[in-house]
Amino acid sequence: MRWTDGFIAADWGTTNRRAYRIDGEGACCEEFEDGKGILSVPAGGFPDAVAEIRSRLGDLPLLLAGMIGSNKGWQEARYVAAPAGINDLVQALVWPGEREAIVPGVSFQGDGRADVMRGEEVQLLGAVTAGDVPADALVCHPGTHNKWASVDGGQIAEFRTVMTGELFNLLKGHSILADLLKEDAQPDDAFARGVQHGLANEDLPSELFAVRARVLLGDAVAEDAPSYTSGLLIGTDVRIGLNGASASSIYVMGRPELTQLYAAALREAGREPIELDGEQSFLAGIREIAKRMP
């Protein structure tokens, strides 16, 4: 069933969803974003939530990715084991109805590790399809849970999650540092100092406390705390994510306000970041999945 007359693509996450109407030529001609993530949908409410998308974008087939396929979503789409490419995703599509398909996530098990992604796989493989990421590359995908993915032969070969965004939000929302973290982080000098500390040291849960101690003792100004703390977390993340990788160019994909911070951190680490807009990569990936559907 190839959806040659157009379809609706949706990136349906935990707290938000973004839907796009794709025409027969693969162009995106209408879209919307709202706060109806899967956690806001009541039990049994997904058919209505899907009907609402159609009422806004047209009575078309739907191709859904993200947490909508988790065990808290509409119907569970089990993880495809890495290495995984577009065809693996297509073959493991789950069909809640005849005109609705859900893209599975990807899992990695190996080296004593275990990891999962859901939603990022469409962007990663979409960027490869679009030629924005080469068939062999290291890709960083910042977000609540940053993903470092090794692309090998055009497939997601392995990956590692670092929960940097969530840790920053926890500290900002509920910790002893909350008062100091009200403003947004900027890629400024304080950010660079945090990055350098995180790249060179393995003391994150100690250095986080020092953020406040330095301000109390006059060794730092309170205004620098958001950028320094963000830099400390992202520098630690980059140290973990590079993990001895020799690639000089690193692809950084996601929302521009986040990719710019990771790009700045990668430059501090002596790498050349190449920033990509995650939304365009998502559209490239979802179109490729639709094109290859049986």
Next chain:
Amino acid sequence: MRWTDGFIAADWGTTNRRAYRIDGEGACCEEFEDGKGILSVPAGGFPDAVAEIRSRLGDLPLLLAGMIGSNKGWQEARYVAAPAGINDLVQALVWPGEREAIVPGVSFQGDGRADVMRGEEVQLLGAVTAGDVPADALVCHPGTHNKWASVDGGQIAEFRTVMTGELFNLLKGHSILADLLKEDAQPDDAFARGVQHGLANEDLPSELFAVRARVLLGDAVAEDAPSYTSGLLIGTDVRIGLNGASASSIYVMGRPELTQLYAAALREAGREPIELDGEQSFLAGIREIAKRMP
């Protein structure tokens, strides 16, 4: 003014306070604990909160330690710079009234670091005074903010805070791991595995995400998550706190439910933990301060 006829000692923290009536011989003869930490006291309310302590334990002089001396407490008692001993605390006492004294905290600045403690100094120096900790020792003081203190010549020479307890509480209360962390951690096999990972690896913000991924992929059981996660955080904490120290015996001071976890982690690290009850050390310290008051 030596309070030879007895006094009231209080360890007054952010969310709790514990008060003790100490008689003329230095024995503790009555005590209570309640949830009236400094954050629960309204502006201008400290005289009333102090009067309430006296109404319960007697009309005696008061010696207060902990966050009561912070900039959110009754009156700020500035940090005494390490190295600091009992006499340094006595000389920097702050007097909100003629019969009320507040013990200052201790700060450390050096090696590019900055750190503060407030409350733990009484316990640390009290344990030295009581002979429970030798004049040269490495002491670990678990809590919301775990302190690793080097005692040198009977003084607090330097120290480092690791915010392990707060991170665990943030994860338990507000993170994607919250569902998995409802139960208390135990020093069991899962805890030991977490400790070993934290001792040997520098990937905390990545391994935290793996806790959930392992359960989703069947590599771990959900029941092990609280102990494994606690072990991971405490193992990381011990790696940071030992920081190349060669001491074979490490003194672990605090509440017994916490010291037992750190003691188990230190054994995994090949050290011999010696557990001490923080409350007894506090009483020893506060008695010594009262005895030396001018």
